[in-house]
Amino acid sequence: MSRKTALIACADLAGYSYGDHHPFKVQRYRLAHDLMEAYGLLELPGMELVRPRPVGEAELLTAHSREYLDRLREFSASAEPRADFRFGLGDVENPVFPGVYDWACLGVSGTVEAARLVTEEGFAAAFNPFGGYHHAQRSRASGFSYLNDAVVAINHLVQQGKRVVYLDLDAHHGDGVQNAFYQSDRVLSISLHESGVYFFPGTGFERESGEGAGRGYSVNLPLLAHTDDALFMKAFDEVAFPLIAAFDPDVLFTQLGADTFRTDPLTRLEVTTHAYSYILRKLRALQIPWVAVGGGGYDMMNVARAWTIAWGVMNDRVLSPRLPASFVKLISDLGYPHRMLLDAMHWAQEDDRNRALDAVEKSIAYLRAQIFPVLIGDYGTKRST
Incomplete structure (x- = not known):
C-alpha cells in the first residue's frame, strides 16, 4: 500500500485581518501555498488536498468553556x-474583527480533520498550516490565538484511546496545550522555546513537569536568546528525540512555528532552516503517524520556506535550495526579499553562544536527572500491565 499524505487546502481568507499594524499577517498562508506549488508539491503521487468539514460546538467544548464561546461568537x-x-x-x-469566530474555527476544523485522516483513513501524515494556535486557554484568548485547535484535536485522539506526543517547536512556549494536559499521562507534551524569563508567555520552565498522573509528562526546554542551529539540534537530540522514542506514541503531533528563525522580528533565537529541516527529517524517520500544524512566524518568507520544507519532508522530497524562478518573480513583484530555500548552518557570536550553551546544558542535565527516570519508569510500568 502506497504512503498517503494530506495537506489541508488553502481556505478563502479574504476579509480576515488582525489589522494593518498587527504582526500576524494572514497573507503568509497564501505565500506558503504559492511556494509549495512552485516546487510541484501540490500534485504529488499519494497526496491529497483536503477541505475540512466544519467543526461542531460539541468538539469546541472539549477545550473551551461555553461562556467564552458565546462571547467570542x-x-x-x-x-x-x-x-x-x-x-x-x-x-x-x-x-x-467581524468573523473572528469563523476565522478561529478554520484552524480547528483543519486540525481535527488532519487527526481524523491519520487515525481513521490511513494517512501517514497530515499537515494543517492554518493550525497551531497553542496559546488559547479554556476561557481566554491569548497570543493571537482564539481557539486551541491542538487541544480540540488531541482530545479527539485521546477519546479514541490514542497516546500522543505533542512536540512544539515554536519560539513561544505552548502554554495552552500544556495546561490542557498537565494532569494526563496520555499526552507527552514537549516544548522547545525561548525562555519565559523575559519572553511571552512567561512560562515553560524546566520544573513545569505535570501533576498527578501527568507528573513527568510535561517537558520544557527554555532557550536563551541567541540559541543557534547547533544548540537547537542539541536540545532536540538529547531531550526530545529520546523521550519521543521511549514514549512510542500512537500519534506524533507537531506544532511547526517558524518564529525560531534568526530573522524573525519578534524573537531572539538564531535558528535557521538548517536545524529545522534536520529535526523534521529525524521525525519522519520515526515512521509514526504524523499530524502537523503551523504556528508562529512573523517574517512571511521564513514561514513560506519552513512549511514548504516540512511538506517536502513529509513526502520524502528533496528540494533544490534555489527558489523556483516563478516564485522569485512573484516575491520580487510583491517586494519580499529573495532568500534561498535552505540556509547554511548558523553559529551565534561567541559570547552570546557561550551563555546560551551553558543554559541549554543545565536544562538538559536537569531534565535527564529529574524527568527521564520518572517518565520512562512510569511509561514502562504502564505498558507492561
Whole structure:
C-alpha cells in the first residue's frame, strides 16, 4: 500500500485581518501555498488536498468553556469594536474583527480533520498550516490565538484511546496545550522555546513537569536568546528525540512555528532552516503517524520556506535550495526579499553562544536527572500491565 499524505487546502481568507499594524499577517498562508506549488508539491503521487468539514460546538467544548464561546461568537457578529478583557478579547494582542469566530474555527476544523485522516483513513501524515494556535486557554484568548485547535484535536485522539506526543517547536512556549494536559499521562507534551524569563508567555520552565498522573509528562526546554542551529539540534537530540522514542506514541503531533528563525522580528533565537529541516527529517524517520500544524512566524518568507520544507519532508522530497524562478518573480513583484530555500548552518557570536550553551546544558542535565527516570519508569510500568 502506497504512503498517503494530506495537506489541508488553502481556505478563502479574504476579509480576515488582525489589522494593518498587527504582526500576524494572514497573507503568509497564501505565500506558503504559492511556494509549495512552485516546487510541484501540490500534485504529488499519494497526496491529497483536503477541505475540512466544519467543526461542531460539541468538539469546541472539549477545550473551551461555553461562556467564552458565546462571547467570542457575539463579538464576531458585531460590526462595532468590542472588548472583554476577562476573556482576553479586544486588546492589541487579540483584536476582535467581524468573523473572528469563523476565522478561529478554520484552524480547528483543519486540525481535527488532519487527526481524523491519520487515525481513521490511513494517512501517514497530515499537515494543517492554518493550525497551531497553542496559546488559547479554556476561557481566554491569548497570543493571537482564539481557539486551541491542538487541544480540540488531541482530545479527539485521546477519546479514541490514542497516546500522543505533542512536540512544539515554536519560539513561544505552548502554554495552552500544556495546561490542557498537565494532569494526563496520555499526552507527552514537549516544548522547545525561548525562555519565559523575559519572553511571552512567561512560562515553560524546566520544573513545569505535570501533576498527578501527568507528573513527568510535561517537558520544557527554555532557550536563551541567541540559541543557534547547533544548540537547537542539541536540545532536540538529547531531550526530545529520546523521550519521543521511549514514549512510542500512537500519534506524533507537531506544532511547526517558524518564529525560531534568526530573522524573525519578534524573537531572539538564531535558528535557521538548517536545524529545522534536520529535526523534521529525524521525525519522519520515526515512521509514526504524523499530524502537523503551523504556528508562529512573523517574517512571511521564513514561514513560506519552513512549511514548504516540512511538506517536502513529509513526502520524502528533496528540494533544490534555489527558489523556483516563478516564485522569485512573484516575491520580487510583491517586494519580499529573495532568500534561498535552505540556509547554511548558523553559529551565534561567541559570547552570546557561550551563555546560551551553558543554559541549554543545565536544562538538559536537569531534565535527564529529574524527568527521564520518572517518565520512562512510569511509561514502562504502564505498558507492561
